[in-house]
Amino acid sequence: MARWTRAAAASALAMLALGAGAEAKTKVTWWDFLSGGDGLRMKAMIQAFEKDNPDIEIDATTLEWGIPFYTKVQTAAAIGQGPDIMTYALSRIPLGVSTGSLRPFSDAELSSVGLAAKDYVPSDWDAAHVDGKLYAVPLDIHSIILYYNKDLLKKAGLLGDDGRPKGLDGLTNFDAALAKLTDPASGRYGLSIHDGQPDGSSVWRIFYTLLKQQSGTFLKDGKVLEGENGTKAETALGAIADWVGRGWAPKATSYPASLALFTSGKAAMHVNGVWEVPTMVDLAKADKLGFAWGAVQFPTLFDRPATWADSHAFAVPARKGNAVSPETMKAVMTVIAWMDRHGIDWASAGHIPAYRPVTDGPAFLALKPNADYAGLARTAEFDPKSTVTGVASPTYDAATNFMEPAVNGQLDAKSAIAQTRDQIQDALQ
Template structure:
């Protein structure tokens, strides 16, 4: 009996050793992201699904505070050889990350090893992922601003086409006429709502940059901000927005939550905001809390060229000083990035347009509404200038808060606001 127990103990020990080896065989990768709300829920689900398909890789994920705190933490940790193996990153912030030596570039061969190539991505997205000819991030999506609309109110004003989409909106004069008609027909309701109040001018920047780009304007080039006739185009863009408020077609000093509530309560016929609010509309509609049919389309072309501000969530690898990513971890990171890209139809449910074209061009995406109705903007997307002072949570956004937003609300004339924006950002480049 004593010998039997000895054999059992030995077998158990071997089994435990086997289990230990299996556990050790897993490649552990540290992941940081800034994804909260619906984005966070969807990414966690993607990570869980990935690990079921790839049991040899374990992702230890941490969500940090969005904006400046995230990018500061990434920069400081990489400088001392710490931080994640992979992280989410906005393409608009790549220039800052590259300038501080925080990011490690990807090579073509690394992408090819997991079946990714340049041809898989939209040109605007792919270009924004490069700095000085090197690829510093792999795009996951294109997220932009869109025009949300109340079909019932547009139909009442004679502005809804047979296809269920707005009609007669192209051109600033036509759009303004539509805003007036919606206001006149709305029993005291607004034609449009947008976030144009505290705490920041992010929405004002996105709409301003859209209208500047539609004129063929360039915000920054060769180290000069709003040089030449771009200053006049910028003033024209800001004046257009200020006029909407001055005419009473949209309310002034509206906070972000209030701008959404005006639309979802039926008190504003249209709403300009990011695609990230699509889940809000979808959920309210499912709960029968909207009380009207809604849709979303690209922001109309109000000037000469179709163009819309855009940014992208992407994946990047930090350049950890003295602690480069190990080959096995790099392979696991690349495998993770490729898998999530190829399964990004689930990410699209957050309102985003997948950057990976085989998904965006798939039958599954074509039936995804309203995403498919505004997917064309992926080809006309304009990213913020490649600069350390532009992009999310940047000095350009601060200037929009300090100067552009007051101009939209009639507290400053557009010319002064644009000139002060130019001067402040030009000084920031020195």
């Protein structure tokens, strides 16, 4: 009987110990907008994090990308609800700050997990700040890149011995290459871009790249495309419209169709985000591509190298009356630091890790094709800091309403830029 009592007591103590261990876990509520390949990779990273950090449990939820996500964050924060940590586009930080939805990070919080400004590319780090305060910690830099068919470029004499395109810098050279690569008889285009519905996001990214390559400014001191910036904007948009008007790129092409033109060999080059690298890798591995491919930084067509860019980042909501507790915030910082230091896993989604010790490391430098376009991080151009720019903003609406029709020949570039200017200027009032 005594033996049974001792065994029962030992069992009870063990159960209590297990219960105490379970209670010691810190739960971190996580929201993201990552779907497709990005979503799968992030879920795997969360599982790996929990394995490395058994005292922290991440309760993750994936919500719809775009306006629905940011609206839900704003609504939840206003009533003291929502996550402890969330993914956030740096281009949306100004709007999030203006609505009181975001909580800044302190220097002490960063240093507690060994993070510092020197660990990040300056343009990425700057985009995470508003009025000198850090509102997000970058995870990556993502941008548009030039995908190319090595077989077709080699045949056209446009492939270097290193397997990279040659002779594409300068608008005149780029146009000549498109003309050379286009073959109407076989139905092949020199280039495919997403220039059709449902939105003008891709047109905006190319337009902004070409504007910044001319050292143009979209928004400054509350003025949209003022003075010579308007002329540079017309030049940028006119260049894209010319590719379509001359038949070097197809009209009104949906996003999936623009990608399919390239993967089927019906377009020699393709402009898209780094996020389609996994698509290309998977098709090549499955032997479903039919040609050798590569990806490089978008060519410099004007005066200086520059490429539109944004960043997935981690932010914490400013939950009214229910701020994230110090204990949970400690766990949140552990999550952020771990994710950034394991950025090589995120790089498999095509992104360039924001954490420089990763991008400067041998594993990333050997990662193809990422390493071939990693230089764009140094010339990245983020959208202007404003409540009317960035992902799912009035600026993207204007790109859909005016810039995309101009590319497809329904408006001239001058009229499209004038209407874009008016719409965004009104939105600033």
